[in-house]
Amino acid sequence: MNPRRGMPPEPDDPFSNDETDLEKSAIRRGLWLDESQEVVAPRRASRALPDDQDDEPTLSSIDLAPSRRGEPADEADEEPAADLPPAGPAPHSPASTSPDQAPETPAGDDDGSRWRLRVVAATLLGLGAAFGLGAIPAEPAPLAQTIPLITAISRICPAPNGAESTLLAASLEGDIQLRTIGESGTSAEPGWLQLPGRTQPVIISPAVQESGVTGGSLLSSDRQLWWGACRAPLDDQYVQVPGGANADLLIINSESTDALVDVTLSGPDGEIVGDGLRGITIPADSQRVIDLGSFADDVDALGARIRTSLGRVSAVAQIARDDGGDFATSTVQSTGLIIAAVPADASGTVVLLTNPGTSRAVVQIEAVSEAGRYALPGFESVTLDAQRTTAVDLTDAIGGLPVSVVISGRDLIAASAVVTTNGDLGIEPAQVVDESVAANDLVAVVPGPGRLQLANPGDQESLIVIDWGEDQAEATTTASAGTVVSVPIPEGAETVRVTSTAPLSAALLLSAQGRSGFAIAQLEPAARTQASMPVEIDAGLGG
Incomplete structure (x- = not known):
């Protein structure tokens, strides 16, 4: 007769004399417990166990346990069992029963049978849980957290060397x-600011x-109008x-530490070298003037x-x-650049190109006009020699x-671009052709009378709303x-904000009222600072 599952072997089993080892093996498999103890379902397998829990059942030990029943346990696995309950039948219980006769067992043995069934069921449930771990859905990601970002965008506003200027500024x-x-010292000024008599740059x-x-x-x-935009360093x-x-x-250098600067000059014939252009130390919070x-x-x-x-x-x-004067504010290099506005009837338009x-580099020059966008005749392919700055008259x-x-x-x-009109020149740095959402919202202060010219270089029509500030009517x-469109600056406007359904480039074409003078004031994206931004944390990346 085969031994019943979970019961010790019959006396004629060749391994019946190794009852102690069988008891220990059964105990290690979790099949016997003290009758006075409650049965506890096995814990779900974890990714890592502490050193003091090495004997907890694992997937491999559960799979292999049935084939080892009746075999002696490895000596390396033996542990002291003095305090453990006996694994075999109680002294007053028969070792086996015939199929036709129910065993006469005390109530304790009935309880033992019940908890054995519970252990087997719990073991099967544990196996199911172990194999089903991969099917358990991941825990939901935690709520969005915030990561601190910059708190302000500063701008540096130039002042002419040897003259006075008026600072015009506005906050969003x-x-x-x-x-x-x-x-x-730092002062708090109103959101619309007009300060004459400036001889030093300000932040x-x-x-x-x-x-x-x-x-x-x-x-x-009397004859000139200069405009120098405030720019970030x-x-x-x-x-x-x-x-x-x-x-x-x-x-x-507006920062609190020294700056180390190299200046590279280039003209039509190549690089222009000279003393004092490399390794220039500009002390913190100071300005350096170089005579070009x-x-x-x-x-x-x-x-x-x-x-x-x-x-x-x-x-x-x-x-x-x-014959004219102006500030020339900085630009950056790119493969796609746009000069926002050249006015009607300009007496001269020269583009300065630095390679x-x-x-050698080859560029194409196009015009965006009231009639559409087209390649300028004769400038479909312009060759620029290396490390040179070239003037192209358009x-x-x-x-x-x-x-x-x-x-x-x-x-x-x-x-x-160097644009000459009304007896004066205006210098307009190119902007990167921008197709981002930020370019749909442009702002500027209004230094004086003139016209606002807007260019839509893209391939979609744009609906434009122009806000001229307080006490001014919106224009659409x-x-x-x-194409380009042009609208006059209303009298008394101090600021302008342009919102559009497609990215634009725009500039104010300024004229001196009642006298000669010309300048160009670009609009720039209304970049707002953001104190924090929501970030979704991936739970799979760990805590």
């Missing part, structure tokens, strides 16, 4: 924090944590001017690349000539139309794909 919300370079920041600021420096004389940027004559490069005329007085196109190996700086040039690479090709100029190619270049217009 709340007041403006202002500090002058070289001074430690502006939003007082409201999740706001932003925009602005610039305005210089007006960078570690790599370009400033381009129509030659070095009567031009100064202003490098502003001492390096390139006789060229008609000059590009300056300003790179830092330590810190960040803001760079701007100023040109003061009898900083070591090989005056005749544009033909006096109000346009936006798009420059595209396979290599990185930098570009700015539509720009078809690949």
